[in-house]
Amino acid sequence: MSEELYLQEEILSKAKGLYIEARKIKGELLTGHHKSKIKGKGTDFVELREYTNGDDIRNIDWKFYGRSEKLMVKVKEDKGRIDLLLCIDDSYSMDFGKNNKLEYAVRLAGTIGYLGVSQSDRVILKTFSGFPEVPPSPSKEAFFHFFLALAMIKPRCSTKPLKFLRDFEGMSKNLKAVIFTDMLYEEKIDLEGIASIEGVEFDIIHIIAEEEREIAQYEGAYFVDPESKEKILIEPSLLSKYYAKAFSDWEKNVEKAVTENGGLYIKALTSTPIYETVINYLTKLGAKR
Amino acid sequence: MNWTAFYFLPFLILPILIHLIGKKPEKEIKFPPFELLKRVYREYKWYLKVRNLLLLLVRMSILLLFIISASKLSCGISPEKKEGVGIVIDSSYSTMTFDGNERIFKKEVEIAKEILMKTKDAKVFKCSDTLTSVFIDDLLNEKIEPEFKSGNARRCYEAISRMGFSEIFWITDGRKEGYEGLSFKEGMKIIDASQGKKFVNAWIDGVEIKEGTVAIHLKSNGKTAVEWEIKSNISNLKGKTEFAGEALINVLFHSDSDWLAIKIKGDALDADNYYFAGRSKSLKKSLGIFNFSPSEVPHLDEAYYLKKALATGEGFRIKEKVPSTMKGDLKDEYTFSFLLNPLWNSYVKELVNFFLNMKIPIFISAGENPGFKEICELLGIKIRGIKEVESFRKLLPNFEIPFFSLYGEVFDEIYVKKLYLVEPSKEVEPVILLSSGEPILFKIPAKNVYILTTTADLDWSQFPIARIFTPLMIDIVLHSLKDDVKEIKGVFSEKGGKTIVKADMEFSAVPGVYEKDEKIIVANLNPTEESLLTPMSSVKLETEASKRYTGFQVWKYTLLFTGIFLLLESMLLK
Numbered sequence: 041m042s043e044e045l046y047l048q049e050e051i052l053s054k055a056k057g058l059y060i061e062a063r064k065i066k067g068e069l070l071t072g073h074h075k076s077k078i079k080g081k082g083t084d085f086v087e088l089r090e091y092t093n094g095d096d097i098r099n100i101d102w103k104f105y106g107r108s109e110k111l112m113v114k115v116k117e118d119k120g121r122i123d124l125l126l127c128i129d130d131s132y133s134m135d136f137g138k139n140n141k142l143e144y145a146v147r148l149a150g151t152i153g154y155l156g157v158s159q160s161d162r163v164i165l166k167t168f169s170g171f172p173e174v175p176p177s178p179s180k181e182a183f184f185h186f187f188l189a190l191a192m193i194k195p196r197c198s199t200k201p202l203k204f205l206r207d208f209e210g211m212s213k214n215l216k217a218v219i220f221t222d223m224l225y226e227e228k229i230d231l232e233g234i235a236s237i238e239g240v241e242f243d244i245i246h247i248i249a250e251e252e253r254e255i256a257q258y259e260g261a262y263f264v265d266p267e268s269k270e271k272i273l274i275e276p277s278l279l280s281k282y283y284a285k286a287f288s289d290w291e292k293n294v295e296k297a298v299t300e301n302g303g304l305y306i307k308a309l310t311s312t313p314i315y316e317t318v319i320n321y322l323t324k325l326g327a328k329r
Numbered sequence: 330m331n332w333t334a335f336y337f338l339p340f341l342i343l344p345i346l347i348h349l350i351g352k353k354p355e356k357e358i359k360f361p362p363f364e365l366l367k368r369v370y371r372e373y374k375w376y377l378k379v380r381n382l383l384l385l386l387v388r389m390s391i392l393l394l395f396i397i398s399a400s401k402l403s404c405g406i407s408p409e410k411k412e413g414v415g416i417v418i419d420s421s422y423s424t425m426t427f428d429g430n431e432r433i434f435k436k437e438v439e440i441a442k443e444i445l446m447k448t449k450d451a452k453v454f455k456c457s458d459t460l461t462s463v464f465i466d467d468l469l470n471e472k473i474e475p476e477f478k479s480g481n482a483r484r485c486y487e488a489i490s491r492m493g494f495s496e497i498f499w500i501t502d503g504r505k506e507g508y509e510g511l512s513f514k515e516g517m518k519i520i521d522a523s524q525g526k527k528f529v530n531a532w533i534d535g536v537e538i539k540e541g542t543v544a545i546h547l548k549s550n551g552k553t554a555v556e557w558e559i560k561s562n563i564s565n566l567k568g569k570t571e572f573a574g575e576a577l578i579n580v581l582f583h584s585d586s587d588w589l590a591i592k593i594k595g596d597a598l599d600a601d602n603y604y605f606a607g608r609s610k611s612l613k614k615s616l617g618i619f620n621f622s623p624s625e626v627p628h629l630d631e632a633y634y635l636k637k638a639l640a641t642g643e644g645f646r647i648k649e650k651v652p653s654t655m656k657g658d659l660k661d662e663y664t665f666s667f668l669l670n671p672l673w674n675s676y677v678k679e680l681v682n683f684f685l686n687m688k689i690p691i692f693i694s695a696g697e698n699p700g701f702k703e704i705c706e707l708l709g710i711k712i713r714g715i716k717e718v719e720s721f722r723k724l725l726p727n728f729e730i731p732f733f734s735l736y737g738e739v740f741d742e743i744y745v746k747k748l749y750l751v752e753p754s755k756e757v758e759p760v761i762l763l764s765s766g767e768p769i770l771f772k773i774p775a776k777n778v779y780i781l782t783t784t785a786d787l788d789w790s791q792f793p794i795a796r797i798f799t800p801l802m803i804d805i806v807l808h809s810l811k812d813d814v815k816e817i818k819g820v821f822s823e824k825g826g827k828t829i830v831k832a833d834m835e836f837s838a839v840p841g842v843y844e845k846d847e848k849i850i851v852a853n854l855n856p857t858e859e860s861l862l863t864p865m866s867s868v869k870l871e872t873e874a875s876k877r878y879t880g881f882q883v884w885k886y887t888l889l890f891t892g893i894f895l896l897l898e899s900m901l902l903k
Contacts, residue, residue: 133361141361224361252362261356265363272363273354274370278377286369287362 088112122214123164124156125205125240128193129221129247130167132266135195136222137249139310142195145220145247148308150190151318152218157186165189166204168221169196197267209237217242220308222249223294235301243304245321246294250311253287256280334400337392344388348381384901391894398888414448415494416441418463419501419508419522420455420473421480428523433502434475436522440500441468452494456485482508547576668693671700681707690777694792695749696784705780708773711752716767718745745769745790749782 088101091111099113126149134142149165156163165186172192208215217240223229234242251257255276264271276283291307298305304324308317360366370377418441424434445451445468453463455473458481467473482501489497496518501508503523547555552573570576668691671677677700684691695701705712750767751757756775759768769792772779783790 132359136359136361222361224364249361252360255360255366258356258358258360260354261358262354263360263363263366264357266359266361267363270363270367271357272367272370274366275377278380279366279369279373282373283366283369286365290362290365 088114122156122216123162123208124153125164125166125208125215125217126153127166127168127205127217127219127221129219130169130171130193130196131225132195132197133222133224134247135266137251137310139249141222141247141249141310142193144308144310144314145245146190146193147314148245148247148317149218149220150187151314152321153186153190155318155322167193167196170204171196205234205237205240205242208240215240218245219243220245220247222247222252231297231301231303235303241302243306243321243325244294244298245306245308245317246291246298247308247310248291250309253284254280255283334396337396337399340396341389341392344385344392347388348385380901384898387894387898387901391891391898394887394891394894398884398891400884402883402887413494414444414451415489415492415497416444416451416453417460417485417489417497417499418453418455418468418473419457419480419482419499420461420475421457421502424475424502424522432475433522435471437500437502438468438471438473440520440522441498444498445469448496452492454485454489456480456482456499458484460485460488547572547578549573549576668700668704671696671704672698673700673703678703678707685776685778688777690779692779692781694781694784696789701749701784705751708776708778709756710754710773710780713750713752715747716750717747718763743790743792745783745792747783747789751780751782 088104089112091100091113095113101112101114104110104112128142128145128149130142134140134145137144153163153165163186172189205217208217217234219229219242221229221244223244223246231242231244234240255263258276262271262273295305295307306317306321306324418434418437420434420437424437425432428436441453445453445465453465453468454460455463455476457476463473480501482499486499498518498520499508500520500522503521508519549572552571554569554571555576556567556569568578570578668677668681671693681691681704683689693701693704702712748767748769751771756773757768758772758774759770760772760779761770762768767782769782770779771782781792783792
């Protein structure tokens with residue numbers, strides 16, 4: 041996957057004037073845009089944290105370094121900036137569809153990530169499997185690493201999803217987790233748990249391939265679970281109607297669960313152009329031109 | 330029924346095998362919403378099982394119904410007569426021939442019964458020169474007999490083919506008259522009751538009368554047995570022998586005999602052919618050779634001659650077939666004169682006088698033409714008038730013909746409306762008397778004349794053209810030869826050896842082959858061509874009889890249901 045894939049001019053031009061913003065900060069629901077549109081560093085010091093690769097060296101607390109020889113970064117609250125955590129479901133179930141779900145998710149994450157960086161948000165990329173590890177991309181310069189990481193994402197055996205979100209608890213006041221997933225897990229995503237993490241708001245971009253919705257096309261084939269490899273033989277033509285309804289109900293249930301837990305639900309069909317999904321997402325966030 | 334179709338019953342297991350084995354897919358789809366799909370599958374598993382079971386049952390039913398349809402299964406009684414089966418029994422005279430100890434006709438009847446039992450719904454006919462319906466009960470009780478007629482299968486087939494039977498079983502003895510002219514087509518089965526046998530034929534190759542001996546040369550194409558009877562005015566010899574190839578019967582012949590009649594009968598001898606020959610010793614001429622073979626003089630041909638005679642007033646001679654062994658100048662000398670409803674003119678008068686002078690037997694039937702009364706006058710018979718009668722049978726409640734071989738029942742079909750009343754006289758010897766005493770047939774012995782007091786005109790009577798006419802004529806001719814007989818000894822020799830045969834004195838009036846006077850006037854018994862048909866085996870016969878779709882045609886409905894089930898199957902598949 042190349043950088044061009046994620047940053048198509050069409051997408052960028054259409055997204056121009058739209059911003060990624062937190063829907064709530066510290067428990068307050070915001071309906072508007074960022075508190076501050078000032079791009080750059082914040083002013084209110086909050087805490088020190090360990091330096092990680094990619095952190096702006098200008099934020100290093102050199103005094104602290106002089107005392108303890110530990111590189112610590114001053115974390116300052118920037119009321120106009122958010123930490124954008126892009127979580128991509130890289131489980132095997134995402135590797136499906138003529139328009140591959142994972143690829144779609146990656147492109148979507150790339151686009152949204154770019155938009156985030158463009159508005160001086162700190163963009164953090166995480167996958168469900170934990171690979172590859174990517175440092176936060178607070179600047180456009182470091183964003184190159186972000187794209188490299190995106191290019192390296194491939195289907196992997198999933199670990200316990202989203203456990204890492206706990207690590208962010210208290211680290212950021214404006215953490216926005218955008219989760220790109222098909223919601224197909226053996227172990228369900230703990231939406232309630234995510235919602236309970238202080239300072240984290242989450243958006244679920246539900247990636248669905250059209251081919252998942254209709255099974256009649258798979259006449260004469262075994263159905264195999266991509267995760268467990270279990271397989272069954274059914275007659276798709278007979279169950280098609282019932283399955284379609286069950287899938288539709290499931291979609292609604294997922295949306296309901298996300299919404300009830302305070303998340304934002306976006307349904308993203310892989311057949312839908314990326315820019316449409318992005319615009320749909322940004323629009324739902326409440327961004328205005 | 331076509332039982333072959335049921336051989337496919339094991340194929341019913343095919344749908345089960347297909348369901349069990351099924352088509353194993355080669356593809357595998359890694360399907361992310363697998364759990365969801367599995368849940369749906371579990372939820373609707375019962376539905377799938379019921380549907381698959383239904384599909385299995387429907388498919389098996391389709392096969393079963395199709396097999397039943399192919400078998401053309403029928404049961405019960407046919408709602409439409411057209412769907413029935415016609416069974417035709419060849420009843421021509423040749424079917425009286427023996428095959429072993431059993432007449433071919435009896436075999437035919439047995440076959441007909443067998444078919445009848447298999448098909449349940451059938452109509453039975455017998456066929457000689459015309460087609461006659463037979464009561465099922467008569468068939469089952471074997472109360473039907475062959476007829477004294479030749480076969481005319483073509484005409485009978487034309488009659489039965491118009492009746493619209495879906496299948497016709499034609500049971501014949503294999504002689505060509507019994508099946509010739511049939512349209513061989515689907516739905517027409519010809520059964521050879523003789524099972525394709527080439528019957529052994531025997532015939533009289535020649536008769537030689539020498540001083541004190543009569544030598545009868547017999548020939549046959551196989552081993553056979555013959556009964557022979559040689560009758561003269563003073564003797565009656567009977568014997569039986571078996572031979573193969575050639576045989577010679579030598580019979581002592583008393584030189585005082587005025588005439589000699591020879592009758593030979595046997596299983597191998599074709600009963601179709603009866604010949605009579607007579608010769609006047611005093612006139613040194615043939616008195617009459619009377620060929621009344623029913624098969625050679627078909628009933629309708631006979632009627633034709635009678636009609637011709639009625640129209641022209643001429644007598645006619647029946648000489649349809651000259652026996653092959655007749656010797657030279659005898660061929661044209663045989664005659665028996667018929668004057669049926671004769672005209673009266675100088676020619677007829679001269680003819681009658683000629684017959685009387687020549688002692689040639691004359692048969693005269695009454696009619697409206699003046700010839701009958703004139704001839705009666707010439708013969709010294711007085712006619713009292715014409716009587717209108719209602720029914721011949723009614724007038725003959727206790728019908729008896731003492732010296733005839735014919736039974737009273739055969740006269741049942743005769744009807745008489747008018748007859749001449751004859752004045753009784755010493756000259757007249759009644760042969761058949763009505764209950765009222767009037768003779769319907771009488772004889773003038775002194776003149777060798779037989780008179781029938783009714784006519785062959787449907788306004789009067791159909792007596793002379795009825796089927797009993799031929800055997801009656803035979804009886805009349807034989808009756809004309811009747812005389813006292815005495816016992817003599819006979820000698821039988823089969824080439825190389827001699828056997829003394831003791832004759833009995835039983836008088837026989839059964840039609841046969843006779844000779845009169847010293848001349849050889851014996852006829853060939855005409856070895857006929859035997860069965861050229863391929864016999865139908867009993868197994869095949871059963872198959873054919875069983876597969877006839879008579880009665881309630883189940884198969885039509887199963888075919889309909891096959892279609893419905895196919896539709897159901899396609900619906901289940903959808």
